[in-house]
Amino acid sequence: MKDGVSDLERIVEQEMQLLRALPAVTPSRACVDRVAAAVVREAARATGRGPRPLARARLAISVAAAVFLAVGLTAVSRWPRVVTCADPEATLQDWAAAWDESSGRLARVLDRRWAGGEYEPTNEGAELEELFDDLQQSFDRLDAL
Amino acid sequence: MDEAGLDELLRRARARDPEALTRLVEFYSARVFGLLYRLTRTRDAAEDLLQETFLRVVRALGQYEHVGKFEAWLFRIAANLARDRARAQRRRGAAVPAGDRDVDEARGAGQHAGRPGDPEQGLVDREQGERLARAVARLSDAEREIILLRHYSELSFREIADVLGVPLGTALARAHRALARLRQELADRD
Structure with missing residues (x-):
């Protein structure tokens, strides 16, 4: 089979000599120049855009x-939002206790300031600030719950 | 051009060196044009497709790996373009250009195999060449394609079979049939 193909290939190659008589046709010089210019232009464009x-x-x-x-x-x-809370019930009770304490302290400070109790003006600002900080922490904890 | 020279030319062409690209066009344009002219049978179509062939080459040159023959790739592009054009013409119902007219047209631009200094022999050769060209034009598309690819690309039949995607035996049988038909045509008209 392989020999058969090789033989046929040899025969056809010999027969191809017939085409040597085929007149050569060549493109005009202008055509070749035009094609070369188009190719160079295309390459430059391709370089520009990657x-x-x-x-x-x-x-x-x-x-x-x-x-x-x-x-x-x-x-x-x-x-x-994922809340990581080991014991929500206990946390809520803690918060409620802290809230009570804060509220009590706030009430005492306000009583002292406006209701004529024992009033110490030098400590008032610091105490109020501490109180509001506690309140802020309480609300933060509540928010986290 | 030897293989090392072609490798170097292709390397520079891949780097989009204008001089290398121009040399590539100049080196191959006559053979590619010859194939395209014989397949399309008009000079205008062959010139258009020649330009399209080289444009496709330059667009794909970056991805081309020079593992096989560059000629196989180049002539495959040209043959595919000619085949697509013939298909499009058939779909449109356009008439295939007459071979005779185009062979006459080629006479002005082409060179003939006549021996210089022997006008009589030159005339005989020219006449025989024109008869052969007319006979080639009358072959079927597939028969014409295979023998013209062999003639112009200088690829082996094995490589041409790869280009056309057919078994070697099929390619050889087709070429053998085409050549037998050419011989018959030439004998009938003697």
């Missing part, structure tokens, strides 16, 4: 990354 498939891939990757980032951020912002 390899097209690579540029396309870069654009696709950028768009995909932007979409992924936007979708990811939206999803994360919509996730319910």
Whole structure:
């Protein structure tokens, strides 16, 4: 089979001599110059814009990354906040106790300031500030619950 | 051009060196044009497709790996373009250009195989060449394509079979049939 193909190839190669009589046709000089100029122009254009498939891939990757980032951020912002609380009941009771204490202290300070109790003007600012800090911490803890 | 010279030329052409690209066009344009002219049978179409062939080469040269023969790649592009054009013409119902007119046209631009200094022999050769060209034009597209690829590309039949995507045996049988038909045509008209 292989020998048969080789023989046929040899015969056909010999027969191909017939085509030597085929008149040669050549492009005009102007045509060759035009083609060469077009090719050089195309190469220069390709250099200017970089390899097209690579540029396309870069654009696709950028768009995909932007979409992924936007979708990811939206999803994360919509996730319910996870509260890690070992014993919610006890925490709530602690908070309620702290709230009572803060409220009591606030009431005492206000009584002293405006209801004519034992009043020490030098300590008033610091005590109030400490009180508001405690209140702020209480609300933070409540918010965390 | 030897293989090392072609490698170097292709390396520079891949780097989009204008001089290398121009040399590549000048080196191959006659053979590619010859194939395209014989396949399309008009000078205008052959010139258009010659330019398109080289534009495709330069666009893809970055991705081309010089593992096989550059000629195989180049002539595959040219043959595919000619085939696409013939297909498009058939779809449009356009008439295939008459071979005779184009052979006459080629006479002005072409060179003939006549021996210099022997006008009588030159005349005989020219006449025989024109008859042969007319006979080639009458072959089927597939038969014409295979023998013209062999003639112009100088690839082996094995490489041409790869270019056309057919088994070697099919390529050889097709070429053998085409050549037998040419011989018959030439004998009938003697």
